Amino acid sequence: MKVLIVDDVQTKIREILKVLSAAGIHEEWVDTAGSVVGAAKLLKENDYGLLVIDLVLPLRLSEEPDKSGGTRLLNEIVRNSSLKRPEHIVGLTVSDEALQEAQPEFSRGLWSIVRYGTDVSEWREALVEKARYLLARESFEQEEVARDTDVLFVCALARPELSQLKVALGNNFEEVSVNGDHTRYFRTSISTQPKDISVTVCSAPSMGLTAAASLTTKACMHFKPKIVVMTGICAGKKGEVALGQCIVASTSWDYGSGKFIGSAEGVQFKANPYQLAIEPAAQSAAEAVLSDQSFLDSLHDSFQGNKPKQRLEGILAPLASGAAVQANSEFFESVAQKQVRKVAGIDMEAFAVSWSAREANEPKPICIIAKSVADFADEEKSDDFQDYCSFTSGSIGFEIAKRLI
Structure with a gap:
């Protein structure tokens, strides 16, 4: 001054x-x-x-x-x-x-x-x-x-999602303080062609739609991102996807949206989901990244830790979100029959992040959801590949975002 x-x-x-x-x-x-x-x-x-x-x-x-x-x-x-x-x-x-x-x-x-x-x-x-x-x-x-950022990453938890995202991005991060906000934000600048990309990453204090929506909303207000990316883990539909496979959400919705109806047969749930579709530009970028098998192979090979035997693959497919952790082998069939037949995965946050990005102040950010399959939402749930899934989804999410900057 x-x-x-x-x-x-x-x-x-x-x-x-x-x-x-x-x-x-x-x-x-x-x-x-x-x-x-x-x-x-x-x-x-x-x-x-x-x-x-x-x-x-x-x-x-x-x-x-x-x-x-x-x-x-x-x-x-x-x-x-x-x-x-x-x-x-x-x-x-x-x-x-x-x-x-x-x-x-x-x-x-x-x-x-x-x-x-x-x-x-x-x-x-x-x-x-x-x-x-x-x-x-x-x-x-x-x-x-100084807060304005190109890409904002939102993760469900600090571990393993956020910690492995930082490994995937491979840069030194500095913590950013925001007055009146207790959330820990971390920022870095990644050198790419033709320009450096500013990146801010954060995680919610707990899993779930409410925590994800709250975090995404205030982070968008703080940092005015061009692109919002959620990465991490999800459950996949057995037979539709493989362990470790990355799902980029073509659509997302709250599978718990609807109403309970009483009848002679008892109380039944009638689903009435509102679906949010990926934006066309993000879809094109995702298709290009997911079809680049040499890139996916390099991610699989570079991960230092427990990983699936099969090579990394990616798919653009519907991903449903809900408020509860699922460990029921019949759950996917219920969602497929009553809501979206081709649902490939479920998580607890994607729809909330997509909705919050859509409702953000102008100019609204593009939203990308990239999550890798860590289990099949059945009785055999395991944590074996959560680090790998968090790492690969973070790398794929950023590669998609790069094509949109």
């Missing part, structure tokens, strides 16, 4: 600098001018957040001060479009006569005018208030700009 002091008295300039310095304004941010002409030259060249102006100013340094000099400069700022108008203007004067004459002009511009004096505190308070306000706002704006 830059400040311009316009005054022809050096002792007064030094006093003003002391006050601004105490408020947090560094001296190198401050320019000074001793005349109307000198100030106008600086106002053509620079943007100032604050202008501190004496009312009694010479037109040029070689001339005598004029009690209307300050007002003349203000009129020039308003009239001359080549001068960059400061956001805040504070007038200071030791002359009561000049103060009274300039008051109407300052009032029209909604500017401040106070009497200056070494024994007067009002002018000091006025400068401190303006300086602190401008510094606080600039800090907020810089934080907002």
Whole structure:
């Protein structure tokens, strides 16, 4: 933030600098001018957040001060479009006569005018208030700009999803603090062609639709991502997909959406799901990545840990979400018969993330759901491949996102 002091008295300039310095304004941010002409030259060249102006100013340094000099400069700022108008203007004067004459002009511009004096505190308070306000706002704006991210990753849990995502992305992350938000966010920049991609990653405190929706909503507000990606693990439909296979959701929905109906046969659940489809651009990118077998093979080979014997494959298919962990071999058949016949996987978060991204502020991010099959939602559930699935889904999700940046 830059400040311009316009005054022809050096002792007064030094006093003003002391006050601004105490408020947090560094001296190198401050320019000074001793005349109307000198100030106008600086106002053509620079943007100032604050202008501190004496009312009694010479037109040029070689001339005598004029009690209307300050007002003349203000009129020039308003009239001359080549001068960059400061956001805040504070007038200071030791002359009561000049103060009274300039008051109407300052009032029209909604500017401040106070009497200056070494024994007067009002002018000091006025400068401190303006300086602190401008510094606080600039800090907020810089934080907002710094937060903007290309790709936001949302994970269900810190382990294994988020920890393996970080391994997959292969970069050093720094933690980002957001005032008033206890969630831990991590940020990095990944070098790609033709540009570097800024990435922010986070995880919810627990699994489930509610936690995922809450996290995605506030993270989108904080970081304004272009793309939202959820990666991690899911359950797959046995016979439709294999362990370790990555499902990119072509559609997602809440399989618990509907109503219970009483009848002579007892209470029955009638499903009424609302489905969200992947955006066409994301679908094209996903199809390209999932068909690149050499890329998928490289992911499988690079993972250092327990992994399936079969090679990594990917599929673009329906993925349903619900509030409960499933360990029932008949569950998939129920969803396939009553909701979507070709459902390939189920999880506890995908639909919530997709919905939150769709409802985000403009410009809305593109949403990608990429989850790898860690079990078949049956009585034989196992944690053997959760790390592998979190790693591969994270790598595939980012590869899809890269094609959309």
